[in-house]
Amino acid sequence: MAEKKTYHFDEQSCSFVEVQKSHKRLIVHFSLAAIFAVVLASVFTWGLDTVVKSPEELALLVENQTLQRQLRSVDKRIDTASEELARLQNLDQEFYRTLLNANETSSDVLQVGVGGSNPYPEFSRFSTSTSTILTRTALKIDKLERQILFQNESYRELAALTEAHKVQFEEMPAILPVNGAITSGYGSRFHPVLKITRQHPGIDLHASVGTPIYATGNGVIQTATSGGGLGRYIKIEHSTAEYVTVYAHLSKFAPNIRTGKTVKRGDLIGYSGNTGLTQSPHLHYEIRDLQGRSLNPLLFLAPSMTPSAYEKLVREAENTTLLFD
Numbered sequence: 001m002a003e004k005k006t007y008h009f010d011e012q013s014c015s016f017v018e019v020q021k022s023h024k025r026l027i028v029h030f031s032l033a034a035i036f037a038v039v040l041a042s043v044f045t046w047g048l049d050t051v052v053k054s055p056e057e058l059a060l061l062v063e064n065q066t067l068q069r070q071l072r073s074v075d076k077r078i079d080t081a082s083e084e085l086a087r088l089q090n091l092d093q094e095f096y097r098t099l100l101n102a103n104e105t106s107s108d109v110l111q112v113g114v115g116g117s118n119p120y121p122e123f124s125r126f127s128t129s130t131s132t133i134l135t136r137t138a139l140k141i142d143k144l145e146r147q148i149l150f151q152n153e154s155y156r157e158l159a160a161l162t163e164a165h166k167v168q169f170e171e172m173p174a175i176l177p178v179n180g181a182i183t184s185g186y187g188s189r190f191h192p193v194l195k196i197t198r199q200h201p202g203i204d205l206h207a208s209v210g211t212p213i214y215a216t217g218n219g220v221i222q223t224a225t226s227g228g229g230l231g232r233y234i235k236i237e238h239s240t241a242e243y244v245t246v247y248a249h250l251s252k253f254a255p256n257i258r259t260g261k262t263v264k265r266g267d268l269i270g271y272s273g274n275t276g277l278t279q280s281p282h283l284h285y286e287i288r289d290l291q292g293r294s295l296n297p298l299l300f301l302a303p304s305m306t307p308s309a310y311e312k313l314v315r316e317a318e319n320t321t322l323l324f325d
Helices: 023-051 055-099 107-111 121-125 128-171 307-318
Strands: 007-010 015-018 182-184 187-191 196-200 203-206 212-214 219-226 232-238 243-253 268-272 282-289
Touching: 055 128, 121 128, 182 307, 219 243, 232 268
Parallel strands: none
Antiparallel strands: 007 015, 182 203, 187 196, 203 282, 212 268, 219 232, 232 243, 243 268, 243 282
16 A cells, blocks of 8 residues: 655745654654543553452451451440449449448549550551541450459458458347347436446346347457456457457356357347346346447347337337346
8 A cells, every 4th residue: 555645835836845754753742642542541550549459458358348347346335334333333432332331432543544645656557547536446355454454342341341241240239138028228317236326338238137138249258257247247249340259147057158169149148037136137238349348239239120119129228227136
């Protein structure tokens, strides 16, 4: 095929003259065409990569989206667990520690935060959205773990206090040692034998000779002997509760009652009588602290009685003015 020729009109010669092709112009045209082709191919390739993905890329994309959804779900569950833990902490502070008279935990200790502005730098290599959710979730998990550890320690402390209080409650002299009317209350009374008014360090309970007498709280027999104005008497030490109870004017001790024996509330310890400095059969009952100071036994009976029954008992004790011992 013949090569196509190009002509232009020459006005000076009034004739058509053949246009001679320039190699330089050809090179420029070819270069521009090549550049355009490369740019077009790049744009096409980029668009193809954006729109059309390989099966492996599609699988990774779906996996990443699924993991992010799962992380968001875990994040919400952590928030729920944190709210429940906060409720338990509030119950710990407002109820258990108040009930057991334990020291309150400061709010700063309860927060147990995680230090550092970026404690998880390894997440920075991921995308911003992935890095953000991973960091937020990790922070919450770390804080939750620390709060759980602290709460476990708190409950161990409360359990130990509960055990100590359980022993104390069981040792508390909270019942009457005999079912008898109060014939003489606590306080200043006229002594029928000595014929003087003096401090009565306990209460007298009506009980004929041989009436069973019971321990009013768990403890250890400190003394079981005879002598002085108390006649035959027993002292029980309630060491954890920090009290000593005294049962005087007994006719005899119950079998196996001896110094050092452990007894429980309601155990039979002896029988009422008329021994010692006394005018008639009855039980003289005292409660003392470990320093030997006497306390009003009626104050220890309130938790075991109804308010009306306790008020009646107090009135009876206040209306007595005579001592049997």
